[in-house]
Amino acid sequence: MSHAAPFAAGLGLSSLRGATLAQVDAAAALQHRTDRKYLLPLDGARLLVDRLAGSHHVLDLAGRRTTSYRSTYFDTERLGAWRAHVQGRRRRWKVRTRLYAEDGLCRVEVKTKDGRGATVKHALRASAGVYGHLGEHAADFVDGVLRRAGIPVTAGALSPAAEIRYVRAALADLDHGTRVTLDGGLTCHHMDRTAALDPGHVLVETKGGTRPAPADRLLLRLGARPVSLSKYVVGQSLLTPGLPDNDVRRLARRYFTAGPRPAPLLERTPAA
Numbered sequence: 001m002s003h004a005a006p007f008a009a010g011l012g013l014s015s016l017r018g019a020t021l022a023q024v025d026a027a028a029a030l031q032h033r034t035d036r037k038y039l040l041p042l043d044g045a046r047l048l049v050d051r052l053a054g055s056h057h058v059l060d061l062a063g064r065r066t067t068s069y070r071s072t073y074f075d076t077e078r079l080g081a082w083r084a085h086v087q088g089r090r091r092r093w094k095v096r097t098r099l100y101a102e103d104g105l106c107r108v109e110v111k112t113k114d115g116r117g118a119t120v121k122h123a124l125r126a127s128a129g130v131y132g133h134l135g136e137h138a139a140d141f142v143d144g145v146l147r148r149a150g151i152p153v154t155a156g157a158l159s160p161a162a163e164i165r166y167v168r169a170a171l172a173d174l175d176h177g178t179r180v181t182l183d184g185g186l187t188c189h190h191m192d193r194t195a196a197l198d199p200g201h202v203l204v205e206t207k208g209g210t211r212p213a214p215a216d217r218l219l220l221r222l223g224a225r226p227v228s229l230s231k232y233v234v235g236q237s238l239l240t241p242g243l244p245d246n247d248v249r250r251l252a253r254r255y256f257t258a259g260p261r262p263a264p265l266l267e268r269t270p271a272a
Contacts, residue, residue: 188235
């Protein structure tokens with residue numbers, strides 16, 4: 001069963017002005033950005049949406065204001081991407097395939113950090129059938145991005161390590177070129193185990209420049225504080241036996257539950 005409809009209603013997305021994907025991409029594509037993350041109770045997230053209604057539009061895709069995401073993350077046998085993040089290394093990286101479920105669209109994405117700590121995202125469009133795999137074309141793309149970033153890892157050393165599923169609403173300030181995303185129904189999957197974000201909480205991310213955006217200042221006024229929380233790192237930290245304890249796991253234990261029972265697949269609606 002899809003979480004999309006109750007999530008959209010719970011956030012009050014119908015009160016916002018809609019924007020097309022082209023409008024959002026033109027104003028706030030943000031492939032080079034600073035991300036800040038917050039964990040908010042659902043009522044706090046709804047209040048945030050209400051306060052942003054005057055300055056932000058919500059991405060509206062033919063009347064649909066949320067999208068179901070599935071992301072498969074790739075890592076080395078020794079979890080080099082996971083360890084680089086947990087250890088706070090300057091050369092952090094992530095490789096994933098991402099499926100936009102309702103639209104049947106897929107992208108291969110590589111995220112790295114620049115010298116100032118900002119996130120740089122590189123993406124390659126692919127067919128939906130590519131999701132969860134790194135074929136020859138995708139591998140060449142991944143190798144090129146990691147090589148230019150000075151990261152000594154190749155696609156040949158990577159294999160699927162975890163899958164993350166969630167429902168996302170995307171808000172954009174079209175005048176200032178910043179975005180806010182709100183993720184709910186978040187689950188992490190590794191082999192036969194699943195971890196889930198408490199359904200009463202929403203993961204909020206602001207995506208903009210190095211200086212805090214108006215949305216960040218509003219979040220501070222609402223009592224929220226930034227957290228260091230990677231969806232992939234959370235999944236591995238909670239679900240993979242034998243990994244060392246770390247700050248991410250301690251934070252995640254406050255908001256996530258983990259167990260052996262796999263969550264049901266999100267509904268996939270074929271593209272029109």
